[in-house]
Amino acid sequence: MHEPTPTEALDLVGRHEAGQEIPEQMRGDVRLLGSLLGRVLRESGSPGLYEDVERLRTATIQAYTDESDEAFARAAAIADSFSVERADEVARAFTVYFHLVNLAEEHQRVRVLRERDGRPEREDVADSVAAAFVRLAEEVGDDTALNRLRALRFHPVFTAHPTEARRRAISTGIRRLSGLLEEHDTSVQGGAEQRRSQRRMLEEIDTLWRTAPLRPEKPSPTDEVRSVMAAFDDTLFTAVPHVYRRVDDALQGPAAGSRAPIVQPFVRVGTWVGGDRDGNPYVTAKVTRTAAGIASEHVLLGLERAANRIGRTLTLDAGTTPPSDALLALWTKLRSADEDAADEIAQRSPNEPHRRIMLLLARRIAATRTRNADLAYRDPEHLLEDLRTVQASLAAGGAPRQAYGHLQQLIWQVQTYGFHLAELEVRQHSDVHAKVLAELDAGGARSELTEEVLEVFRAIAYIQERFGPRAAGRYIVSFTRSAQDLANVHRLARYAAGPDAQPPVLDVIPLFETFDDLQAAPGILAEIVDDPDFAARLAQTERRLEVMLGYSDSSKDVGPVAANLALYEAQAAIAEWAQQNRIELTLFHGRGGALGRGGGPANSAILAQPPHSVDGRFKLTEQGEVIFARYGDPAIAMRHIDQVAAAILMASAPSNEERNRRAAARYADIARVMEESSRERFFSLVKAQGFAPWFATVTPMEEVGLLALGSRPARRGLSVESLEDLRAIPWVFAWTQARINLAGWFGLGTALSAVGDEQMLREAYEQWPLFRAMIDNVGMSLAKADDRIARKYLALGDRADLAELVMDEMTLTRDWVIRIAGGDGLLANKPVLQRAVKLRSPYVDALSLLQLRALRALRDAPEDAAPDAGQQRLLLLSVSGVAAGLQNTG
Incomplete structure (x- = not known):
């Protein structure tokens, strides 16, 4: 009997989908990657592995397509027939296959996005910021729409919630494969470059197969910080200003790039990684300081490189582009601080004043990173001032395209990321605060817990002093049940500072998580705003207030339906309270990747929010596999940011608010x-x-x-x-x-x-x-x-x-x-979406059958017996594989 190849197996699913054909280019990618995996399994797997993988896959596809109990039983019998060692290999093979199919699907998404961008008319991009602005202007007028665009804010917050089942080594290997697949697309069919890319893909897939899919030990919080940095280095640093540029291009048309942009930076990035200590004893004050330092190192290195690139290309002669008086004054100032470097740069660029300034600014950014006090910038505002001096000089000197080209993108990057990259947020459980305060109020010796809690506030003060006030300061109180839970944070900050120092500037954010807490939220907020510390901070921020809503625990508390309805009611009540009290409210949505934790398409969720609960501002958590699914590839990240920002803009349109109001x-x-x-x-x-x-x-x-x-x-x-x-x-x-x-x-x-x-x-x-x-x-x-x-x-x-x-x-x-x-x-x-689910389901079934046999073995073992290591490993391998196949965990 002929055993199907990976592509033929895929075709069986395709025919079952009643005409929902896989795009031909994606089919070609799956065919290529599947054949390369088959070769790896034959070369590197144990004898007969490839045949066993195909046997189980054929059986699960048959069981999926005819849905008979007999076919399902045959597939289960094959899974049960393997030795534990062979089942281990089969589970690993299916997991690698899922990584490759996911890669092919992501590559197809990128391909579609690029094809769409290449069309002369982009009417199909109806859910972009530019299109949303046009629709909003039709409802509220150009001036109001422009004000709302300038006030727009999208604030994703990366968290270290453990929902990414892949090791970082696996993720980086897949990213390398993605680059090779792109090379393969652009090379000549059958040519030397294509053969080279296929050979390198074979090498990468063999490496994937040989890489242990399970982490040998839990990552440390610092490991998690460095892992999240990959999304910034590979994607966000350049993707975010490109989003701004796209919007400005659409709004300004042919004039874009030759005059000051309309768009103001509307993305702010937050992070809990290294700051979220709720239930995590490994996140210490030392870790928080380290996390801030790592993030700053990454962003300053990025800014330094960008400034250097611009400096090297800004070879405008003073005769064609005369410098402004302000630029000449800046040169004098910079030269006096860094004389040897200035002389060397001036010698290499004798009549290129703008180039000379940019190269010296790059040196000052480097000095900020290395903490050279003589040259370092005190804060990002001073860097922005210098960059704007260069920009104004270029514009006045008749070079607006250089003024508002790459230099503008660098300005956007500084405005978005500062010197801190991500605004580091601290989270702690309200019960911990209460326990520590009780101990402090009682006097006597301080416990290790108390000293650590106080040290966190000192760490926040250090980060604010070192990296600027935006770098840290939001303090989230999980399980907020009373106004006192929030007031306690300011009391602890004063304890930490002592009588001779000022506590850090804090924005204390309540996190309402359970059903009862959501219902109590408006009353708690009404009470806390009269607290002296809160009232003082509201006055400093022009009455800005953040409130966080927990999707996860509320769903576990009362079920997904009641939780969703309770969350809507809580948002409506909080938004109404904020309107009545002239408070600029930002609701912070603690959403997970899975649907049981508030997951699902973010843009449709935003458009379904109650009136005045968005008002141009949307903040949410991004975690685990969601971070790399949404921000791992530049094209996908730009599309995601554009879609979400468009929904934020449209959520406050009179038509959308009225629709939600009437429906409610x-x-x-x-x-x-x-x-x-x-x-x-x-x-x-x-x-x-x-x-x-x-x-x-x-x-x-x-x-x-x-x-x-x-x-x-x-x-x-x-x-x-x-x-x-x-x-x-x-x-x-x-x-x-x-x-x-x-x-x-x-x-x-x-x-x-x-x-x-x-x-x-x-x-x-x-x-x-x-x-x-x-x-x-x-x-x-x-x-x-x-x-x-x-x-x-x-x-x-x-x-x-x-x-x-x-x-x-x-x-x-x-x-x-x-x-x-x-x-x-x-x-x-x-x-x-239906096609994507049906594509994967038969193969997920195979891993589920392997997981079931391992679970049964573990459950049937005597209670006093040690767990069978082989079965336990098989179970964990299958868990990782199912997560890859379903494309989510928690």
Whole structure:
């Protein structure tokens, strides 16, 4: 019998998709990468590995396409027949295959974006900032639209939440492969360059295969800082100013680049990496200082290189471009501070005043990085002043294109990143603050915890002094339950500073996470603004205030449906309170990558927010695999930033606010019924006697904690007798691995049944953005689930009642989602996404079957026996592979 090649196996899925063909170029990429992987498996795998991989893959595709129990049983029997050693190799092979398919899909996205950019008319880019500005101007007028554009703010905050299952070595290898695939695209068919790129791809894939897919130990917080820096070095430093440039090009037309830009920098980058100590004992004050230093090193090096590049190219003669008096004065000032270098540069550039200045400015940036006090800039504002002097001189000297070209991009980079790169935020649990203050108020010896908490405030003060006030200062209080929880932060800052010093400047941000806390939020805010410290800070910032909302714990608390509705109500109430109190509110959304943690398309979520809850400002967490999915490739990063910023701009358009206002009023009764019924259904599961240990049995929840994903522990306590101490990430991750995805949908079917009016629900889907986003996100979540595999996981436990409850709700929810969204299946209205899910599902099934056999072996072992190391490793390998296949973890 003929065994299918990787491409033929892919074709089987393609035909099953009823005409949803894979683009030919992407098919070619998968064919190429798949054939290279097959060669690697034959050359580097043990004898017979390639044949075993193909045998399992063929069986899972057959089981997926005909959906019979017999076909599924045959696939499971093949997975069970492997030795542990062979199963290990097969799991690794499938995982590498997923990395390659994901790469091919990403490459296709980049290809489409570039083709779109190359068209003379870009009418198809309707969700860009430029298009949003035009639509907004039609509603509010040019001047108002321009003011809103200039006040626009998109603020992603990178976190070290452990949801990236890939090792950094794997990620960098894939990035190298991406470059080779691009080279392959542009080389002559069959030519020497193409053969060279294929040979190098073969080498990289062989390296991927030979690289251990699991981290040998957890990364340290400093490792996490350096990992996130890769997104900045490879993408963000250049991508963000390119976004500004694209918007300005679209708005100014032919005049773009020859006059001052319309666009003001609207991206600010934040980070919790090295600052988030909530439940992470490894993030110390020393780590926070180190994190700030690493970030500053990276951005200053980037600015130095950019200034040098501009200096080397700015060879304008003084006769054609006379310098301004201000530029000559700046030269005198710089020369006196750095005389030897100035003389050398002047000798090499005798009549090129602008070039000479830029090369000296590059030296001053370098001195700032190396902490040379004689030459270093005190702050980025002084660098900006010098750059603007050069820019004004160029413009006055008749060289506007040089003034507003690359030099403008450097100015944008300084405005966006300063000398700190990312605004470092600290987060700590409110209970820790209360405990430390109780000890301080009692007097006596100070514990190690107390000294460490106080040292954090000293670290913030040091960072502000060293890198500028923007570098640090936001302090997030997780599990904020009272105004006192917020006031405590200022008290601790004064304790840390002592009587003879000023505490750091702090913006204390409440984080409302649970259902009850979300409902209490407006009252807590109304109380805290009268606190003297808060009132003083509001006066200093022109009444600006940030409030953070937690999606993860609220979803684990009351279920995804009730949490989403509660979050909307909380935002509406907080926004109304802010309007009444003349406060410029920024809501900070603690969203994760998975749908159970507020994940899903950010732009549609923004457009579904309550009136005045956005007002041109949107801040959210970006974590784990999401960071590299959205910011790993420059073209994708630029598209993501453009889309999100466009949604932020349009969210406050009168038409969008009115639509959300009307929908919220019209469907308020439906929302109430859905909230109450879904919460009751969710509680019937999670509050059932013995649920927590059952959950730990039927999912790899315990084993997920063994993965060396991040520095933070997977749970706050040691017991699984209660979900209270389980973090939201393993809660979501475990359900995802079991192919149930319960955290993203459970309770929705019951909620929709409680409403009952199908026609009304279809109308709500068309008219109510929040409801539409909820239905679409659940559709995505269910599409990645699998009934047959889910039943196998649930059978690991001894609670048929709970297993039946889960499966009944899954069936009910799927039925309602399909009826409301239309079509003959999940994601029928999202064909590209549907294709991506169907492309991967049979191969994810193979890894799930390998994971199941490992779980069964571990669960069936005697309680007093040590875990079988081989089965445990197989389980962890399959967890990594399933995460790659589903393209999310937690």
